Amino acid sequence: MRSPAERRLAYQVELARGRRLAAGIPADETWSKRLRQRWPMRLMCSMECGPGWADLVEALNELIDVEATGEFRFTQIKEKFGQLRAYWHGVDEHGRIEELVEAAEEVSASMCETCSGDAKVWQTQGGPGFGYVHVACDEHARPGSAIVRVKTEKIRTPIGNFRANKVEDDT
Numbered sequence: 778m779r780s781p782a783e784r785r786l787a788y789q790v791e792l793a794r795g796r797r798l799a800a801g802i803p804a805d806e807t808w809s810k811r812l813r814q815r816w817p818m819r820l821m822c823s824m825e826c827g828p829g830w831a832d833l834v835e836a837l838n839e840l841i842d843v844e845a846t847g848e849f850r851f852t853q854i855k856e857k858f859g860q861l862r863a864y865w866h867g868v869d870e871h872g873r874i875e876e877l878v879e880a881a882e883e884v885s886a887s888m889c890e891t892c893s894g895d896a897k898v899w900q901t902q903g904g905p906g907f908g909y910v911h912v913a914c915d916e917h918a919r920p921g922s923a924i925v926r927v928k929t930e931k932i933r934t935p936i937g938n939f940r941a942n943k944v945e946d947d948t
Contacts, residue, residue: 782880789836825855827890844873859898859912861885889914900925
């Protein structure tokens with residue numbers, strides 16, 4: 778079951794996708810340039826994920842426009858263990874931005890990084906802990922991959938937040 782933040786973000790993703798398709802903008806490798814033009818200061822970071830997550834990153838930024846009360850910028854946006862990871866600096870007085878970033882991570886786990894279609898988490902050959910974990914639809918899964926489940930534990934400490942990931946066979 779999705780959290781309220783995940784439902785809100787999923788709705789915003791559909792709006793972003795609809796606007797992009799209505800404007801005839803393809804989901805291709807130029808997505809980061811297009812989004813950097815819209816949020817030049819916020820997105821001066823590296824963005825290392827596929828075009829299937831462009832609408833997700835756009836929707837996240839649109840919701841941050843509503844929630845941010847002060848200085849805010851991303852330091853890195855990437856794929857890791859089959860999910861979007863977004864690292865940032867800024868003011869988050871009420872914890873809403875962190876909630877939206879965590880929602881984006883969860884939503885990304887069911888969205889193909891290549892085409893944004895419905896997806897599963899896959900791991901290339903090599904056994905648990907030794908293959909490349911990625912999220913993809915059946916068409917874009919890497920050859921020889923098997924469906925897995927990634928359990929993520931979020932650990933909060935005084936010096937920062939961390940994640941511990943465990944990959945399990947989905948059999």
